[in-house]
Amino acid sequence: xxxxxxxxxxxxxxxxxxxxxxxxxLQVRKGEVFSLLGPNGAGKTTTIEMLEGLRKPDSxxxxxxxxxxxxxxxRIRRRVGIIPQGFNFVQxxxxxxxxRYFATLFGVPERSEELLKLVDLYDMRKTYxxxxxxxxxxKLGLCxxxxxxxxxxxxxxxxxxxxxxxxxxxxxxxxxxxxxGKSILLTTHYLEEAEVLADRVGIVSGGKMxxxxxxxxxxxxxxxxxxxxxxxxxxxxxxxxxxxGSRCSFDGRHISVEIRENTDVPxxxxxVRESGVEISTLQLREETLEDVFLKMVGSVEE
Amino acid sequence: xxxxxxxxxxxxxxKSFARSREGLFFTxxxxxxxxxxxxxxxxxxxxxxxxxxxxxxxxxxxxxQQLLAGLNSTHLVTIHMIPGSVNVTxxxxxxxxxxxxxxxxxxxxxIGGGGSVYLPFYNNPTVTSSQIAGQAxxxxxxxxxxxxxxxxxxxxxxxxxxxVVAKGxxxxxxxxxxxxxxxxxxxxxxxFIVSSYKKDKIFRxxxxxxxxxxxxxxxxxxxxxxxxxxxxxxxxxxxxFAFNARVSLDLFLVPFILIGVFMFVSLGTFAGAxxxxxxxxxVIGNIITFPMMFLSGTFFPISIMPNWxxxxxxxxxxxxxxxxxxxxxxxxxxAAAYADMVxxxxxxxxxxxxxxxxxxxKES
Ligand SMILES: Nc1ncnc2c1ncn2[C@@H]1O[C@H](COP(=O)(O)OP(=O)(O)OP(=O)(O)O)[C@@H](O)[C@H]1O
Ligand SMILES: [Mg+2]
Numbered sequence: 001x002x003x004x005x006x007x008x009x010x011x012x013x014x015x016x017x018x019x020x021x022x023x024x025x026l027q028v029r030k031g032e033v034f035s036l037l038g039p040n041g042a043g044k045t046t047t048i049e050m051l052e053g054l055r056k057p058d059s060x061x062x063x064x065x066x067x068x069x070x071x072x073x074x075r076i077r078r079r080v081g082i083i084p085q086g087f088n089f090v091q092x093x094x095x096x097x098x099x100r101y102f103a104t105l106f107g108v109p110e111r112s113e114e115l116l117k118l119v120d121l122y123d124m125r126k127t128y129x130x131x132x133x134x135x136x137x138x139k140l141g142l143c144x145x146x147x148x149x150x151x152x153x154x155x156x157x158x159x160x161x162x163x164x165x166x167x168x169x170x171x172x173x174x175x176x177x178x179x180x181g182k183s184i185l186l187t188t189h190y191l192e193e194a195e196v197l198a199d200r201v202g203i204v205s206g207g208k209m210x211x212x213x214x215x216x217x218x219x220x221x222x223x224x225x226x227x228x229x230x231x232x233x234x235x236x237x238x239x240x241x242x243x244x245g246s247r248c249s250f251d252g253r254h255i256s257v258e259i260r261e262n263t264d265v266p267x268x269x270x271x272v273r274e275s276g277v278e279i280s281t282l283q284l285r286e287e288t289l290e291d292v293f294l295k296m297v298g299s300v301e302e
Numbered sequence: 303x304x305x306x307x308x309x310x311x312x313x314x315x316x317k318s319f320a321r322s323r324e325g326l327f328f329t330x331x332x333x334x335x336x337x338x339x340x341x342x343x344x345x346x347x348x349x350x351x352x353x354x355x356x357x358x359x360x361x362x363x364x365x366x367q368q369l370l371a372g373l374n375s376t377h378l379v380t381i382h383m384i385p386g387s388v389n390v391t392x393x394x395x396x397x398x399x400x401x402x403x404x405x406x407x408x409x410x411x412x413i414g415g416g417g418s419v420y421l422p423f424y425n426n427p428t429v430t431s432s433q434i435a436g437q438a439x440x441x442x443x444x445x446x447x448x449x450x451x452x453x454x455x456x457x458x459x460x461x462x463x464x465x466v467v468a469k470g471x472x473x474x475x476x477x478x479x480x481x482x483x484x485x486x487x488x489x490x491x492x493x494f495i496v497s498s499y500k501k502d503k504i505f506r507x508x509x510x511x512x513x514x515x516x517x518x519x520x521x522x523x524x525x526x527x528x529x530x531x532x533x534x535x536x537x538x539x540x541x542x543f544a545f546n547a548r549v550s551l552d553l554f555l556v557p558f559i560l561i562g563v564f565m566f567v568s569l570g571t572f573a574g575a576x577x578x579x580x581x582x583x584x585v586i587g588n589i590i591t592f593p594m595m596f597l598s599g600t601f602f603p604i605s606i607m608p609n610w611x612x613x614x615x616x617x618x619x620x621x622x623x624x625x626x627x628x629x630x631x632x633x634x635x636x637a638a639a640y641a642d643m644v645x646x647x648x649x650x651x652x653x654x655x656x657x658x659x660x661x662x663x664k665e666s
Contacts, residue, residue: 054506055665074512082510088502092321093314104310105511128321144507 011060022207038204081150087141363410401435477627484562496574497583565650
């Protein structure tokens with residue numbers, strides 16, 4: 001495991017009666033982008049904060065770049081960069097001043113121009129933080145995380161609140177950082193973002209890592225392959241369930257059936273036709289990470 | 303502890319402070335406005351009284367009581383009693399008193415027996431308030447003499463000049479308001495900043511850098527020293543220019559400004575650190591600040607307050623700073639100033655420890 005930049009096992013953290021993180025294991029390899037997915041309140045931020053050394057775990061083991069984040073804090077600080085969820089800064093300070101301030105504190109060369117241009121914030125370099133838009137604030141957060149040229153980045157929801165264009169811009173930046181050899185742990189609520197950016201993803205729910213691996217691995221392990229999406233009725237859904245033994249859901253207009261055997265497809269279509277429903281939609285598709293995610297997270301919540 | 307970090311933080315904090323209008327208003331405009339208002343109200347000395355200290359060795363004897371009542375009825379003086387057990391000369395210099403009268407123990411009996419009696423009067427003839435007290439005493443004594451003998455004087459006032467200097471109201475107002483600024487500027491802004499940085503997770507952001515809590519606090523000390531120094535200079539200048547305030551400018555002022563800022567930056571940090579919300583911080587800040595704002599000798603000297611309030615004042619940390627500033631600027635009484643300095647330093651150190659214990663950048 002010499003090439004792991006983050007290794008955590010058995011992480012536990014409770015806030016009073018709430019068990020926010022409940023025996024979570026996580027490993028991030030050098031040079032990879034790992035994305036944590038999970039519903040609100042799953043424990044992602046709490047986990048990241050414990051990894052960053054900002055919160056003390058109740059129990060569990062953490063190694064960050066081979067060090068203990070709680071004890072070797074100051075050495076780790078110089079080698080990691082962090083955007084906290086809901087990044088905030090001193091209200092009446094400009095992005096340029098903020099970056100220069102951090103550069104002085106880290107004792108590194110000042111490269112505010114380069115960083116501001118990287119995230120496309122250079123035009124706003126003289127605007128007070130309080131007057132920046134939410135997305136612009138988030139971009140400054142990334143600049144500050146990059147001031148010390150870190151080898152490991154923690155990005156907690158870096159694209160939340162960004163417009164589609166700015167999000168893609170942020171993706172480009174993240175890809176560029178990865179190409180420079182940086183390791184990145186990222187949380188997001190956008191599954192397509194995880195699919196596009198991450199080498200591996202981990203699905204967190206109820207404070208536990210319930211699945212991890214490449215998006216394809218997760219789809220293969222936890223998904224059911226393909227599903228048929230076709231116009232139908234409640235009655236049809238019931239019959240399909242009986243006949244195939246597969247999951248089948250009805251949303252008021254369409255039925256969605258997991259397909260295990262190819263021969264099920266014509267049978268289902270026959271059932272639909274017999275019921276007299278006119279087929280206006282017909283789709284056979286591979287399950288996406290999103291389908292698997294919703295299924296897994298939903299089934300845990302039940 | 304890195305000077306470079308402290309200076310980098312000082313620069314950023316100073317900019318953000320200077321860009322907030324409230325900060326500048328409370329630092330520079332407000333104290334001037336206060337001096338202007340209070341100075342204008344009291345500088346004419348109309349209506350106000352001067353303190354007269356009396357040591358009454360003759361207790362409840364009717365003649366002594368009559369004398370005191372007579373002094374009171376002049377409306378020129380406010381009488382404060384000196385305990386019978388103390389040495390007047392020492393007491394007068396220790397408390398920087400400019401007018402003290404002693405009623406000897408044989409006062410009633412001598413007057414009753416038709417003899418003459420001398421009342422020792424400790425005063426400084428070069429000082430207005432001392433002169434006013436002297437005039438009040440002279441008038442009352444003359445009245446007594448007329449009543450008692452109709453023909454010749456039986457009571458004489460025997461003046462003892464001393465070098466104790468007391469000043470007009472404006473002279474007290476300047477050290478008081480310097481103390482006021484040292485109190486309010488850090489208390490209001492540091493308390494708020496600490497609680498809002500905590501809420502907005504800015505401390506968490508700073509904790510991601512090599513900047514330490516200690517360096518951050520030190521940069522706040524430096525900033526408020528600069529601010530308090532500037533506003534003190536401004537107030538002294540304005541007081542001297544507009545109201546002819548007579549204060550002595552002395553290097554001794556410096557340690558009091560340093561210690562005072564140290565005291566209230568620490569206390570403000572503590573208040574902000576223990577508050578759960580910004581609103582809570584404002585309440586805690588006000589609870590701590592308001593009594594001190596009025597009872598520590600800011601707007602008027604402690605000596606004109608009733609005794610019970612004076613004893614309360616002794617529990618207020620700002621009292622020692624202002625008492626020290628008065629000792630330096632008004633009385634040039636270094637022994638008193640030195641004692642105040644030691645006491646306020648001990649209080650500040652305690653506040654600093656409290657602040658460091660409660661002020662955390664991390665979350666549990
Ligand atoms: N400071 C805190 N005090 C008390 N409870 C907290 C605190 N922070 C988080 N929690 C609780 O812990 C649980 C996990 O929160 P956490 O912020 O880690 O979730 P998350 O996965 O990051 O959610 P989101 O996707 O909404 O950011 C939640 O139930 C939350 O209410
Ligand atoms: Mg979160």
